[in-house]
Amino acid sequence: xxxxxxxxxxxxxxxxxxxxxxxxxxxxxxxxxxxxxxxxxxxxxxxxxxxxxxxxxxxxxxxxxxxxxxxxxxxxxxxxxxxxxxxxxxxxxxxxxxxxxxxxxxxxxxxxxxxxxxxxxxxxxxxxxxxxxxxxxxxxxxxxxxxxxxxxxxxxxxxxxxxxxxxxxxxxxxxxxxxxxxxxxxxxxxxxxxxxxxxxxxxxxxxxxxxxxxxxxxxxxxxxxxxxxxxxxxxxxxxxxxxxxxxxxxxxxxxxxxxxxxxxxxxxxxxxxxxxxxxxxxxxxxxxxxxxxxxxxxxxxxxxxxxxxxxxxxxxxxxxxxxxxxxxxxxxxxxxxxxxxxxxxxxxxxxxxxxxxxxxxxxxxxxxxxxxx
Amino acid sequence: xxxxxxxxxxxxxxxxxxxxxxxxxxxxxxxxxxxxxxxxxxxxxxxxxxxxxxxxxxxxxxxxxxxxxxxxxxxxxxxxxxxxxxxxxxxxxxxxxxxx
Amino acid sequence: xxxxxxxxxxxxxxxxxxxxxxxxxxxxxxxxxxxxxxxxxxxxxxxxxxxxxxxxxxxxxxxxxxxxxxxxxxxxxxxxxxxxxxxxxxxxxxxxxxxxxxxxxxxxxxxxxxxxxxxxxxxxxxxxxxxxxxxxxxxxxxxxxxxxxxxxxxxxxxxxxxxxxxxxxxxxxxxxxxxxxxxxxxxxxxxxxxxxxxxxxxxxxxxxxxxxxxxxxxxxxxxxxxxxxxxxxxxxxxxxxxxxxxxxxxxxxxxxxxxxxxxxxxxxxxxxxxxxxxxxxxxxxxxxxxxxxxxxxxxxxxxxxxxxxxxxxxxxxxxxxxxxxxxxxxxxxxxxxxxxxxxxxxxxxxxxxxxxxxxxxxxxxxxxxxxxxxxxxxxxxxxxxxxxxxxxxxxxxxxxxxxxxxxxxxxxxxxxxxxxxxxxxxxxxxxxxxxxxxxxxxxxxxxxxxxxxxxxxxxxxxxx
Numbered sequence: 001x002x003x004x005x006x007x008x009x010x011x012x013x014x015x016x017x018x019x020x021x022x023x024x025x026x027x028x029x030x031x032x033x034x035x036x037x038x039x040x041x042x043x044x045x046x047x048x049x050x051x052x053x054x055x056x057x058x059x060x061x062x063x064x065x066x067x068x069x070x071x072x073x074x075x076x077x078x079x080x081x082x083x084x085x086x087x088x089x090x091x092x093x094x095x096x097x098x099x100x101x102x103x104x105x106x107x108x109x110x111x112x113x114x115x116x117x118x119x120x121x122x123x124x125x126x127x128x129x130x131x132x133x134x135x136x137x138x139x140x141x142x143x144x145x146x147x148x149x150x151x152x153x154x155x156x157x158x159x160x161x162x163x164x165x166x167x168x169x170x171x172x173x174x175x176x177x178x179x180x181x182x183x184x185x186x187x188x189x190x191x192x193x194x195x196x197x198x199x200x201x202x203x204x205x206x207x208x209x210x211x212x213x214x215x216x217x218x219x220x221x222x223x224x225x226x227x228x229x230x231x232x233x234x235x236x237x238x239x240x241x242x243x244x245x246x247x248x249x250x251x252x253x254x255x256x257x258x259x260x261x262x263x264x265x266x267x268x269x270x271x272x273x274x275x276x277x278x279x280x281x282x283x284x285x286x287x288x289x290x291x292x293x294x295x296x297x298x299x300x301x302x303x304x305x306x307x308x309x310x311x312x313x314x315x316x317x318x319x320x321x322x323x324x325x326x327x328x329x330x331x332x333x334x335x336x337x338x339x340x341x342x343x344x345x346x347x348x349x350x351x352x353x354x355x356x357x358x359x360x361x362x363x364x365x366x367x368x369x370x371x372x373x
Numbered sequence: 374x375x376x377x378x379x380x381x382x383x384x385x386x387x388x389x390x391x392x393x394x395x396x397x398x399x400x401x402x403x404x405x406x407x408x409x410x411x412x413x414x415x416x417x418x419x420x421x422x423x424x425x426x427x428x429x430x431x432x433x434x435x436x437x438x439x440x441x442x443x444x445x446x447x448x449x450x451x452x453x454x455x456x457x458x459x460x461x462x463x464x465x466x467x468x469x470x471x472x473x
Numbered sequence: 474x475x476x477x478x479x480x481x482x483x484x485x486x487x488x489x490x491x492x493x494x495x496x497x498x499x500x501x502x503x504x505x506x507x508x509x510x511x512x513x514x515x516x517x518x519x520x521x522x523x524x525x526x527x528x529x530x531x532x533x534x535x536x537x538x539x540x541x542x543x544x545x546x547x548x549x550x551x552x553x554x555x556x557x558x559x560x561x562x563x564x565x566x567x568x569x570x571x572x573x574x575x576x577x578x579x580x581x582x583x584x585x586x587x588x589x590x591x592x593x594x595x596x597x598x599x600x601x602x603x604x605x606x607x608x609x610x611x612x613x614x615x616x617x618x619x620x621x622x623x624x625x626x627x628x629x630x631x632x633x634x635x636x637x638x639x640x641x642x643x644x645x646x647x648x649x650x651x652x653x654x655x656x657x658x659x660x661x662x663x664x665x666x667x668x669x670x671x672x673x674x675x676x677x678x679x680x681x682x683x684x685x686x687x688x689x690x691x692x693x694x695x696x697x698x699x700x701x702x703x704x705x706x707x708x709x710x711x712x713x714x715x716x717x718x719x720x721x722x723x724x725x726x727x728x729x730x731x732x733x734x735x736x737x738x739x740x741x742x743x744x745x746x747x748x749x750x751x752x753x754x755x756x757x758x759x760x761x762x763x764x765x766x767x768x769x770x771x772x773x774x775x776x777x778x779x780x781x782x783x784x785x786x787x788x789x790x791x792x793x794x795x796x797x798x799x800x801x802x803x804x805x806x807x808x809x810x811x812x813x814x815x816x817x818x819x820x821x822x823x824x825x826x827x828x829x830x831x832x833x834x835x836x837x838x839x840x841x842x843x844x845x846x847x848x849x850x851x852x853x854x855x856x857x858x859x860x861x862x863x864x865x866x867x868x869x870x871x872x873x874x875x876x877x878x879x880x881x882x883x884x885x886x887x888x889x890x891x892x893x894x895x896x897x898x899x900x901x902x903x904x905x906x907x908x909x910x911x912x913x914x915x916x917x918x919x920x921x922x923x924x925x926x927x928x929x930x931x932x933x934x935x936x937x
Contacts, residue, residue: 300921
């Protein structure tokens with residue numbers, strides 16, 4: 001086949017679907033090429049954290065803008081994506097840790113943002129009554145929360161389709177070349193061409209960037225999540241801890257999702273991850289440290305999603321440095337879920353207006369060239 | 374009236390267990406699920422989703438319908454646990470209200 | 474990490490035979506079993522059962538004693554009462570014993586986890602009072618429990634007749650036996666009869682059971698369709714269509730059975746390739762004639778690699794034991810071939826009856842892939858067939874996507890009870906005759922593990 005469109009998006013994860021959706025809102029029908037099925041990897045199986053708390057300073061303008069969209073996500077995708085906004089805390093066990101978190105709040109405030117605050121231990125135990133005794137306080141954002149990622153990916157997909165996007169599953173991009181009126185993509189399902197191409201290929205994004213001669217130091221990794229049996233409700237907030245790899249929350253169905261970027265062993269070529277229980281042992285110890293009542297709770301499943309990590313743990317977002325009409329959004333380093341609605345908007349603006357109001361300079365792909373020279 | 378009865382066999386050795394606080398006898402070597410059925414119980418828990426009663430189904434550890442509380446620990450597969458003298462077994466009833 | 478030359482998983486006929494054979498060839502071998510005593514499901518409790526009850530179960534059952542004796546006399550070590558919660562492609566095994574979780578590994582692994590009954594969702598199958606026929610047999614074997622107020626046996630497969638025959642001898646009232654195999658099965662089975670006659674004892678046994686049951690006045694209904702278990706909170710009756718009319722039989726106990734399928738949870742967790750078996754209507758691991766799976770060093774034998782019954786399983790176990798001896802350097806290829814030849818011959822003969830049995834007891838396709846919308850398919854999460862179809866038609870084109878969206882297969886049984894049905898519903902709705910859409914990906918722990926047990930995991934770190 002030989003199909004022509006205005007915009008081709010490589011990758012049917014949340015970033016790609018969100019970009020297709022935002023383009024659709026402005027009357028542009030994008031084609032999304034997904035090599036497996038939409039939301040198959042990190043987008044569909046992540047922890048669903050809607051976290052502004054403790055992000056890289058460069059991401060703050062984006063995360064705050066994204067939070068506004070999540071608050072009224074139904075207006076964007078006609079579905080609530082099971083969003084729950086009960087707050088997130090990052091617990092401190094010592095005064096030294098709390099001081100570090102206070103310095104963080106001061107730095108954020110200096111940028112003009114008010115969404116992070118320090119709470120004392122009394123407030124903390126009111127919010128998280130089952131937390132182990134002895135914690136001195138926490139970093140807190142009452143507006144954070146979570147959503148169900150596969151539901152979100154599904155809702156974004158349905159809305160993108162309703163606005164005219166076409167989602168093609170099982171299409172793998174093999175090569176790209178410039179043509180008279182844009183770009184020609186050679187795939188296992190024929191040739192696709194478009195004036196603009198967006199690289200939202202997640203852990204596989206570097207393969208595509210390399211085809212354009214702008215390869216980046218992206219590392220595919222597979223962070224693990226565990227889920228427990230259903231428990232009576234005991235926790236409304238998402239809990240992290242300073243100095244520990246912990247992300248801990250109870251879903252509305254009663255199950256508890258335990259994350260914290262503990263890595264599985266990844267066979268990237270075969271797209272298979274092997275859960276590393278010796279590593280998850282540490283995760284289980286962290287859980288029993290902060291929530292001793294969880295000791296006899298059963299873990300019923302663990303899984304890992306394949307995600308692209310950058311050396312500085314912030315993504316690449318923006319125009320290609322090498323080729324006109326090429327755009328990138330990848331390398332979210334396991335915290336892209338919350339950003340997805342705003343990243344789609346930014347890309348649609350870059351494609352249609354040539355610019356965006358949000359500060360994306362820190363995410364420029366050229367930052368890696370400069371460090372090399 | 375119980376749905377199951379025991380075959381009359383010689384040399385049966387009994388152990389005493391408690392089901393929902395009531396003392397009863399089980400046969401040595403019985404699984405907890407078998408002991409519950411032999412004691413005439415027709416269901417062992419309610420579904421945490423709808424609250425509908427459930428009972429052991431497969432007896433070989435694959436269906437997870439026979440979950441009960443054993444010696445204070447909930448959600449144990451009663452078909453996979455052998456009765457012990459003095460074992461405290463509780464049916465898991467009414468948990469549905471606890472979930473949102 | 475504690476390391477063994479060979480670990481055999483499962484203490485049924487194939488596992489016992491594999492471990493015995495390998496140990497006799499000089500291999501250091503550990504057999505891990507979930508049960509407290511060797512025998513598996515088929516020879517369950519064979520070492521501990523009272524004589525009186527054993528005679529009720531028949532001579533086939535008692536053959537198991539010989540297998541157990543041979544295993545006990547071998548040098549293989551034995552870890553009973555051990556739950557296995559993980560196996561990965563690097564041959565690392567997670568076990569749980571007396572509350573202690575540990576990781577162990579082996580140069581070679583033989584999976585002999587056998588079969589499970591095919592879960593088939595029908596209206597009312599979650600009611601207390603509905604159990605599987607296999608459950609009925611386990612209660613008889615392990616605890617000497619039989620139905621007190623009568624029983625209805627329903628479904629497809631030889632186990633229904635065997636159990637009915639055993640119940641008859643135990644003085645149990647059998648209200649009725651409902652055969653749901655499609656009437657065309659007899660004709661589809663006939664071409665396979667010549668092969669089956671070479672293993673005629675199976676067929677004669679079945680006919681004998683049926684005759685004795687009929688003579689004792691047990692009612693048979695064949696060609697039964699639209700089968701429902703009905704009741705409020707508990708089973709009260711079964712209702713079904715027979716010869717064009719709707720019938721009802723009051724009963725407090727229904728034992729249903731739809732044949733057996735490989736228990737593939739472990740081999741799928743380990744990453745072994747599986748394929749859809751259109752004759753047996755189940756996923757089965759891809760394995761060569763020595764039992765080797767697609768994963769290096771992992772073999773799968775017995776009913777876990779495709780249903781062949783206890784006798785074939787025993788031979789397959791021995792064959793895999795010889796192959797383990799070759800792989801671990803105790804035999805060369807010729808020695809292995811010579812050693813295994815006799816078992817291969819016996820196994821071939823025994824398996825001749827299978828095509829006939831598979832055709833005769835082929836469950837009706839409608840029953841498996843087209844349950845009514847209101848039928849609960851995922852018992853744990855209470856997801857009905859209608860919700861699954863809605864998810865499929867909203868663009869979720871494989872079992873895993875349906876699982877992500879609806880939570881079917883995410884409850885405590887981890888998809889064991891709904892995987893087979895959901896894969897078939899998806900394939901039917903999509904017109905995917907070859908089942909390319911696949912089954913659930915199986916994630917560890919495949920048996921629930923507590924956070925405390927994981928936190929105290931003994932990973933046996935090598936002292937360096």
